[in-house]
Amino acid sequence: MKHIFRSLRRRSHQFALRHARQNRFFSSVFYAFFSRRFDREHVGVLQGQQQFSISNGPEGSCSTTLRRNTHRLEKGLIMRPRKDVFALAYIEETIKAYQQSVSHANGQANEEICWAHDVLKDYFDVCGAHPLIDRLRKTFNSIPPLPLRCAPDRAKAFHPYHRNLKAPASVHYDELLKLAERRRSTRWFKQSPVPRELIEKAVIVAGLSPSACNRQPFEFRFFDAPGLREKVAELPGGTKGFANQFPVIGVVLGNLAHYYDEKDRHVIYIDGSLATMSLILALETLGLSSCCINWPDIEEDEIRAQSVLNLTTYERPVMFLAIGYPDPEGMVPYSAKKSTEQLCRWNYLG
Numbered sequence: 137m138k139h140i141f142r143s144l145r146r147r148s149h150q151f152a153l154r155h156a157r158q159n160r161f162f163s164s165v166f167y168a169f170f171s172r173r174f175d176r177e178h179v180g181v182l183q184g185q186q187q188f189s190i191s192n193g194p195e196g197s198c199s200t201t202l203r204r205n206t207h208r209l210e211k212g213l214i215m216r217p218r219k220d221v222f223a224l225a226y227i228e229e230t231i232k233a234y235q236q237s238v239s240h241a242n243g244q245a246n247e248e249i250c251w252a253h254d255v256l257k258d259y260f261d262v263c264g265a266h267p268l269i270d271r272l273r274k275t276f277n278s279i280p281p282l283p284l285r286c287a288p289d290r291a292k293a294f295h296p297y298h299r300n301l302k303a304p305a306s307v308h309y310d311e312l313l314k315l316a317e318r319r320r321s322t323r324w325f326k327q328s329p330v331p332r333e334l335i336e337k338a339v340i341v342a343g344l345s346p347s348a349c350n351r352q353p354f355e356f357r358f359f360d361a362p363g364l365r366e367k368v369a370e371l372p373g374g375t376k377g378f379a380n381q382f383p384v385i386g387v388v389l390g391n392l393a394h395y396y397d398e399k400d401r402h403v404i405y406i407d408g409s410l411a412t413m414s415l416i417l418a419l420e421t422l423g424l425s426s427c428c429i430n431w432p433d434i435e436e437d438e439i440r441a442q443s444v445l446n447l448t449t450y451e452r453p454v455m456f457l458a459i460g461y462p463d464p465e466g467m468v469p470y471s472a473k474k475s476t477e478q479l480c481r482w483n484y485l486g
C-alpha cells in the first residue's frame with residue numbers, strides 16, 4: 137500500500153513538473169501545490185518587508201531608509217551637471233527618517249546620522265527653490281544639532297569629496313595578483329587560537345566593500361568558543377571530514393529586513409559575498425587562511441541553523457567561513473581556474 141502511494145505521488149510529481157516547465161503560470165501552480173522548496177524564501181521575503189515597515193514606523197530606527205536615501209542624495213549631489221532641484225520623490229521620507237533616527241539614537245549620534253546630517257545640509261544648501269524643499273529645509277533646520285561629543289569622528293565632515301588620486305594605489309597589481317594566487321581554500325589548520333583582533337581587522341576591510349544603496353544588509357558572526365564552535369561548524373554539510381580542524385567558524389548572515397520589495401531579495405547574497413571576498417583577502421594578508429562553506433537551501437539544515445544561531449525567518453546564512461592559521465603540512469587542491477578567454481568577452485551579445 138505504502139509502495140503504491142509513493143509511486144502515485146512520484147508520478148503525479150513528475151506529471152506536474154513536466155507541465156510546470158511550460159510557462160510561469162504552471163510553474164507557480166507547481167510551487168504552490170507540488171513543491172514547497174521556495175516557501176521559506178517567500179515567507180522570509182514577506183516577513184523581511186514587514187520588518188522593514190516596522191523599522192520605518194513610529195518606534196523604528198529608520199536606519200535602512202536613512203542609509204539608502206542619504207546615498208541617493210549623495211548621488212544627486214555629485215551629478216554632472218547637477219540638477220537645480222532633485223530628490224523630490226523621496227526628500228520628505230528622508231527628513232522623516234533622519235528625524236526619527238536622531239530621536240531613536242537618544243543623544244548617541246553615530247557616523248550614519250552624522251553622514252545623513254552633512255549630506256542633508258549640503259542638499260538644502262544647493263537645492264533651488266521649491267515649495268516642498270523650502271518647507272522641509274525649515275524642518276531640517278529646526279532639528280537640534282547633534283551633540284559633537286557623541287559622534288566618534290565628528291572632526292571629520294561626511295560630505296561627497298574628491299579622492300586624492302595624485303599618488304598611485306599603494307597596492308601594486310602584481311602584489312594583488314600574488315595575494316590572489318596565494319589565497320586558496322584551506323581545510324587544514326594549525327590548532328592554535330586566532331586572535332580576535334586579527335579577524336576584526338579583516339572585518340574593517342570587509343566593511344569597506346560596495347553594497348547596493350550602501351545598505352550593508354549583512355553581518356559577520358564568528359564562533360571560537362569551545363562547544364559552540366563545533367555546533368556551528370557542523371551545521372553546513374560541506375565541512376564533513378574537516379569540521380574539527382578550524383579554530384574559528386564565521387557565518388555571513390544576510391538580513392531581508394532591509395528591503396521593501398521582492399525585487400531586492402537576492403541582494404543579501406551579492407553584498408554579503410562581495411564583503412566576504414574582501415574579508416578573505418584581508419585575512420590572508422594577516423597570515424590567516426579560510427575556506428568558504430556552502431549553505432544550500434535544505435529544509436532540515438535551515439531549521440537547525442535557525443535554532444542554533446537563533447535566527448528570524450528573514451535572516452539567512454549567505455555562507456559559512458572556516459578560518460585559522462594554515463597548517464603547512466596540509467595540502468590544498470589544485471582547482472584549475474578558467475582562462476581569461478573563457479571568463480571575459482567584449483561586446484558579446486550572446
Ligand SMILES: Cc1cc2nc3c(=O)[nH]c(=O)nc-3n(C[C@H](O)[C@H](O)[C@H](O)COP(=O)(O)O)c2cc1C
Binds near residue numbers: 373374428430431
Ligand atoms: C560559495 C562557496 C561555497 C563553498 N563551499 C564549500 C564547502 O561547502 N566545502 C568545501 O570544502 N569547500 C567549499 N568551497 C570552496 C571551493 O571548493 C573552492 O573555492 C574552489 O574549489 C576553488 O578553490 P580555491 O578556493 O582554492 O581557489 C566553497 C566556495 C565557495 C565560494
